[in-house]
Amino acid sequence: xxxxxxxxxxxxxxxxxxxxxxxxxxxxxxxxxxxxxxxxxxxxxxxxxxxxxxxxxxxxxxxxxxxxxxxxxxxxxxxxxxxxxxxxxxxxxxxxxxxxxxxxxxxxxxxxxxxxxxxxxxxxxxxxxxxxxxxxxxxxxxxxxxxxxxxxxxxxxxxxxxxxxxxxxxxxxxxxxxxxxxxxxxxxxxxxxxxxxxxxxxxxxxxxxxxxxxxxxxxxxxx
Amino acid sequence: xxxxxxxxxxxxxxxxxxxxxxxxxxxxxxxxxxxxxxxxxxxxxxxxxxxxxxxxxxxxxxxxxxxxxxxxxxxxxxxxxxxxxxxxxxxxxxxxxxxxxxxxxxxxxxxxxxxxxxxxxxxxxxxxxxxxxxxxxxxxxxxxxxxxxxxxxxxxxxxxxxxxxxxxxxxxxxxxxxxxxxxxxxxxxxxxxxxxxxxxxxxxxxxxxxxxxxxxxxxxxxxxxxxxxxxxxxxxxxxxxxxxxxxxxxx
Numbered sequence: 001x002x003x004x005x006x007x008x009x010x011x012x013x014x015x016x017x018x019x020x021x022x023x024x025x026x027x028x029x030x031x032x033x034x035x036x037x038x039x040x041x042x043x044x045x046x047x048x049x050x051x052x053x054x055x056x057x058x059x060x061x062x063x064x065x066x067x068x069x070x071x072x073x074x075x076x077x078x079x080x081x082x083x084x085x086x087x088x089x090x091x092x093x094x095x096x097x098x099x100x101x102x103x104x105x106x107x108x109x110x111x112x113x114x115x116x117x118x119x120x121x122x123x124x125x126x127x128x129x130x131x132x133x134x135x136x137x138x139x140x141x142x143x144x145x146x147x148x149x150x151x152x153x154x155x156x157x158x159x160x161x162x163x164x165x166x167x168x169x170x171x172x173x174x175x176x177x178x179x180x181x182x183x184x185x186x187x188x189x190x191x192x193x194x195x196x197x198x199x200x201x202x203x204x205x206x207x208x209x210x211x212x213x214x215x216x217x218x219x220x221x222x223x
Numbered sequence: 224x225x226x227x228x229x230x231x232x233x234x235x236x237x238x239x240x241x242x243x244x245x246x247x248x249x250x251x252x253x254x255x256x257x258x259x260x261x262x263x264x265x266x267x268x269x270x271x272x273x274x275x276x277x278x279x280x281x282x283x284x285x286x287x288x289x290x291x292x293x294x295x296x297x298x299x300x301x302x303x304x305x306x307x308x309x310x311x312x313x314x315x316x317x318x319x320x321x322x323x324x325x326x327x328x329x330x331x332x333x334x335x336x337x338x339x340x341x342x343x344x345x346x347x348x349x350x351x352x353x354x355x356x357x358x359x360x361x362x363x364x365x366x367x368x369x370x371x372x373x374x375x376x377x378x379x380x381x382x383x384x385x386x387x388x389x390x391x392x393x394x395x396x397x398x399x400x401x402x403x404x405x406x407x408x409x410x411x412x413x414x415x416x417x418x419x420x421x422x423x424x425x426x427x428x429x430x431x432x433x434x435x436x437x438x439x440x441x442x443x444x445x446x447x448x449x450x451x452x453x454x455x456x457x458x459x460x461x462x463x464x465x466x467x468x469x470x471x472x473x474x
Contacts, residue, residue, distance in 0.1 A: 148389055152369065152382050162372050166386060169361040170393050173400035201396070208392065215306070215385045223378040 004089045005097045012101030026067035026106050027113055033059040034117045045122045052121035053182030056131065057138075057175055059117075060110055064139060065171075067106045068146035069163055071098070072154040072217065081154075085221050092210035095217065099147045099210075107139035123186070130185040130195075137198040138178045144209040145170050151216030155223050173201060235452045236461050238312045242445045250442045256435030264428035271425075280338045282429060286436035288331040291359060294324030294440065298366065299391035302384030312448070314380035315455070317387065318370050319447040323440060325363035332356055351402040358397055362390045376455070 016023060037055050038048055075081045075098075084094050114135055115128050123131065149167035153159030181194040231237045264282035271278040298317055305313035335353060336346045347353065366383050373379035421429075456462045 145389075148385075152386060153372070156372055159372070162368055165361075165368055166365040169358050169365065169397070170389070172358060173393070173396045176400045197400075204396075209389075212385055212389050216382065219378050219381045219385065223373070223375050 005093055008094055008097040009101050012098055013104070016101065016105045023105055023109065026063040027109055029066055030059050030063040030110060030113060031117060033062060034121065038121070049122040049124075049186075052118060052123045053179045053186065055121060056114060056118055056123075056182070057178045060114065060135060060139065061142060061171055061175060063110055064107065064142040065146060065164060065167065068102070068143065068150050069160050071102060071147055071150040072220075076154045076220070081217060081221050085218055091214035091217065095147065095151070095213045096206075096210045099143055099213070102147075103140055103143040107143055111135045111139060123182075127182060127185040130181050130191050133195055134178045134181040134191075134198060137195065137202050138174045141174050141198075141201050141205040142171060144205040144213075148209055148212045148216055151213045151220060153220075154217070155220040174198070177201070232312050233308070233310050235311055235315075235456055236459075239449055239452050239465070242449055246442065246445050246449075249438055249445070253435060253438035253442050256431055256438060260428050260431035260435050264425075264432060268425050268428050269422075274342060277338065277341045280334050281425075282432045284331060284334040284338060285429060286433045287327045287334065288356065289433055290436050290440055291324055291328040291331050291356070294320055294327060295359060295362065295387070295394065296391060298324065298383075298387040302387040305380060305384050306388075311455070312452075314377075314384075315448050315451045316444065317383055318380060319451055320444055321363055321366045321370065321383070323443055323447070325360060325367060327436075327440075328356060328360045328363060332360065355398050355401045358401070359394070362394075366390070 034055060037051070041047060041051065072081060075084075084091060087094075111132060114131060118128065118131055119125065146163075146167050149163045152166065153163045156162065177194050177198045181191045181198070184191045184194060261282060265279055268279070268282075270276050297320055301313045301317040301320070304310055305317060332353070335356070339348065340346055366386055369386055370379050370383045373382055453462055453466070
């Protein structure tokens with residue numbers, strides 16, 4: 001069973017490596033959205049520094065959302081999803097491998113890019129560990145929850161906007177905890193509580209959402 | 224325990240017949256309770272010490288907010304029933320209850336805004352309870368939009384069921400995470416268990432209004448569900464007979 005998991009993981013990784021442009025798009029989007037804010041609210045460093053927790057998290061959230069829109073589309077179109085559904089292996093395990101591979105490439109690269117953009121917004125360097133840790137714990141939740149929406153809307157012609165409508169309300173706890181961590185770090189307050197809450201959300205999403213994703217895919221394929 | 228009634232719900236025809244018998248009683252109860260509760264609450268209940276008469280909107284605001292939240296829970300229960308037992312009536316209940324729940328959320332938000340102006344001095348504040356009601360409204364929009372987007376009835380009902388269940392798991396998390404902010408809203412002054420923090424002259428009409436809203440919801444839901452049953456089963460012979468009978472009565 002775990003053999004299938006690693007096999008699927010390496011297949012997905014190979015496929016993602018062959019389309020580097022698709023991987024770069026969310027990162028470029030993340031950087032552009034961050035660059036828009038100083039242009040919109042003005043270049044005062046004090047104001048930008050106070051706004052930076054919210055800006056970073058909203059931009060990261062939208063970038064993850066954008067990257068997930070087509071998560072299952074190509075598999076749906078070429079029939080691989082049907083094979084997953086009829087295969088003897090448990091579907092939740094397969095989708096977990098798929099989402100994990102996607103996160104390893106898009107989510108993790110987003111986390112790695114974030115310190116640069118944070119410093120450009122004037123976030124003090126001693127807040128960077130909190131930023132990295134909160135994004136590291138938060139982006140898997142975003143990917144897993146987003147995959148539920150992607151699974152439900154994969155069969156629809158114009159599912160993009162609907163997908164965002166379904167998933168954005170569910171992202172709110174992650175957003176609150178993530179910005180809360182950074183705000184606390186900015187003010188020199190302890191952040192362990194926020195990070196522990198975020199970690200419990202990650203554990204909850206990793207254990208429960210594969211079943212919801214699998215149910216969504218079964219419905220979409222069965223249509 | 225006898226579960227025959229539950230298995231019988233699998234038949235839309237049986238549901239149509241039994242709901243037709245319940246509907247008049249429920250409708251009478253809803254109208255009576257609404258009239259009694261609103262007249263008592265709006266005219267006879269004593270004015271509040273600090274807020275004067277402006278507090279009286281509570282008799283609409285609180286029942287609507289109650290109903291808005293429990294309706295989403297009902298969506299998830301109906302979704303679970305429809306996924307586990309593949310029951311058509313549960314599908315219908317899920318999709319017909321969603322718009323009613325969304326309207327109740329809108330009513331709770333609007334009456335809250337009207338109440339907020341004299342008491343807090345502004346129509347809208349980003350307070351924990353208001354924000355989580357707004358998010359609840361967005362969750363309702365999601366279920367309704369997904370139901371409309373998928374044309375195949377069976378899979379649209381299943382997809383809505385999955386979404387409602389995911390949403391219900393998330394609602395407590397959203398609620399508590401939103402409460403990380405300091406709250407302006409008064410804590411719930413009305414719980415079913417435990418002692419109420421208001422005198423019984425105010426508490427009783429409020430209870431009546433809450434029950435009245437639930438009855439009203441039941442009436443609207445049953446009417447919408449019966450119409451949808453007729454639509455879905457339009458090809459079966461009992462629906463034809465029923466429609467012909469009703470048309471004959473009208474004539």
